[in-house]
Amino acid sequence: MAQKRRKIEPKRNTKRYILSDFDCDVLVVGGGINGCGVARDLAGRGWRVTLCEQDDLGQHTSSAATKLIHGGLRYLEHFEFGLVRKALREREVLLRSAPHIVRPMRFVLPHDPAMRPAWMIRSGLFLYDHLARRDLLPGTATIDLQRDPMGRCLKPHLDRAFVYSDGWVDDARLVVLVAMDARERGAEILTRTRCLASQRDSAGWVATLQPRHGPSRQLRARALVNAAGPWAERFLREQARPAGSEALAGRSLRLVKGSHIVVPRLFDHDHAYAFQSADKRVIFAIPYEGRFTLIGTTDVELQGDPVDARIDDAELHYLCEQASRYFRQPVRVEDVAWSYTGVRPLLDDESGDPSAVTRDYLLEARTDAAPILSIWGGKLTTFRKLSEEAADLVGDALGERRAAWTEGAVLPGGDFTDWTPATGRPDADFDSFVTAVRSRYGWLAESPLRRIARAYGAHIGRVLRPTAAAMGEEVVPGLFEAEIDYLRAHEWAETADDVLWRRSKLGLHLAAAERERVARWMDGDTAMRKVA
Structure with a gap:
């Protein structure tokens, strides 16, 4: 497992280029959170960047998350300690960089003796609290659900719960703000523009870009970043063409569908709930948009085109049943006010259980001719770190590594000092x-x-x-x-x-x-x- 998730360092490219021969240094294909993050990081380091996205920014996977900035408590059971540590570090970075769209949230995890034993949960939460430095979020506590207000909406047999910290994010707005920051730093952002084809030779890439409305355009780039998410493998097979007959696609993605439902509000406080399900998964119930509760998610293998992914009856009933196991008020299918589905492009690690497939990412660079970097997998919380590592690799491939800068940067709208003095919170x-x-x-x-x-x-x-x-x-x-x-x-x-x-x-x-x-x-x- 570990060797499949390591980043593949490219060889340094020592070729000399005439920059005027190129329209940009890097073409990024894909306008989800990873593509926008890479474009932002590269532009902030001074490279000329063009990003194209076939639909709206974040229209697919990146706007269909559970809206959490979290380390991934359940990943500890799969011994993904490196991923959890990395995500926990990024949790604090994002809370500081975008406090208008990212905010702390406390999660109530009721203990069901039929599921995981209490000692296992306590051990996992201890690790969760201490795997990475935690300055902004309080640690884990134990509460009596028979006395605490957090227990009023739950079934009466539940008498104890653990309360821990994570964060909430407006995922779709996060994508847009990252893209705006990229543009402010010089990147060209082209939405509703498909990369029809990209031809690779020893000198660079020639891509044909097709806007939804208007004539096609050819663009010449020194390097290409494949951030097409669920379409990353298909892009390599169908749109990215080397000069000879060699195929560029060497890895496969595992597409896993995650669906969510939104129902009228089930509780009137600002904590969320994390429920253990019989299949060892965790289902979240999160306060949403004031009047609603968001419940998710599922993990279902997808065989068809990601653009056609929708919640099915089995998922709908599954989410209602799992929530009803814990809430006093049953959650019925007819209560669902809205549902949405996203497709996670996970790195195929040959796990039999879709929920056990790693959420870590792999950055795969090829520099035998014009550089191409493909992004495999990943999760919302780690997008900034992924982007930083990707920009390092692209810099190496272009023959000039430039300094990282995003860890302490603030996203558009996140600096309130013109409105109110900063308190550090x-x-x-x-x-x-x-x-x-x-x-x-x-x-x-x-x-x-x-x-x-x-x-x-x-x-x-x-x-x-x-x-x-x-x-x-x-x-x-x-x-x-x-x-x-x-x-x-x-x-x-x-x-x-x-x-x-x-x-x-x-x-x-x-x-x-x-x-x-x-x-x-x-x-x-x-x-x-x-x-x-």
């Missing part, structure tokens, strides 16, 4: 920031104010105006014309789904007619804009 600083925003924009109701503060952080002034009248029309409750214009101009939003399900989760709060109104607005149907 990102969560407390965010609360102070919201107070300052409330004072400046008193005309805005509390619910949209907090949503907008979360989404844009210290860049909120780029979205909000001094008065409601200056915001333009309120297209649907809480969504104004000015915000839509901002999303179009600065965040690559083109469709209603971009706005309602990825840049925000407003779609969950709107009726079908209101979602249709946003769709017509995005399509430019001005006749509908005045329809109530």
Whole structure:
């Protein structure tokens, strides 16, 4: 196992290039969290970067996570100590870098004697607390569910629970903010642009890029990064072509479908729950969007095209049944307000159980001709570290390693010092920031104010105006014309789904007619804009 997950160091490329022969230094294919992270890191080191994504940023796997920044407590059972340590370190980095979209969360793990014994859980949590330095998050505690408020929503036979710390993230916005930072550092970000083909020779890559609307374009790059996620293996086999007949695809991905359901709120506090299931998996129940509870996830082998992945009846019933084993209020299929499914591109380690497949990543570089780096596997929490290692490898392949920089950097909107003094506690600083925003924009109701503060952080002034009248029309409750214009101009939003399900989760709060109104607005149907 260990040797399959090691990064493969490339040979130093000593060829001399005339930079004017190339449109960019590196072409990154794939606009999920890993592709955007690599583009950001490379651009911040001074390389010329172009990123192309066939759909919207983060439209697939990277917006379909359980929304957790975590070490992966259950990975300890599979002896993935290196992965857990790495993820725990990154947890604190992300809490500091984006406190508007990443926040601490406490998790209640009820003890069910029929599952893992208490000593095993205590041992695992001790390791979880001590495998990496922990400055921002409190350690593990034990609570009496018969007396503690955390037990009120649970079945009465449960009498003890462990409480531990992890983090929550708005995954789709994380992708967008990383892409924005990449662009601010000089990267070209092309959404809805497919890489039809890329030809490799000894000097570089010639790629044919096809926008969804408009003529194709040829681009010449010194190096290529394959960050196509679930399509990474297919990209190597079908789009990336060497000069001769040698195939570039040497590894295989294991595609594992993970589905989630959203139901009306099952509890009224800010802790989440981690439930042990009979198949040794862990199911999370997380407070979501104020009025809802998010429950997930499943691990199901996928054989078809990732773009067609949907939750099936078996997954739906599985999630409802597992949650109902713990909650006093049964979770029924008819309660589900929304569901979503993502496909995890996991490195195939020949494990028989999809839930046991490693979540670690492999960076595989080939430098026998123009460099190509392929990213296999990975998880949301470790994207920054993956990107840093990938940029190091690309630098070696291009003949110049440049200094890493992202560990202490802040993502767009994450620096509140113009609004409130820093205390060293990102969560407390965010609360102070919201107070300052409330004072400046008193005309805005509390619910949209907090949503907008979360989404844009210290860049909120780029979205909000001094008065409601200056915001333009309120297209649907809480969504104004000015915000839509901002999303179009600065965040690559083109469709209603971009706005309602990825840049925000407003779609969950709107009726079908209101979602249709946003769709017509995005399509430019001005006749509908005045329809109530």
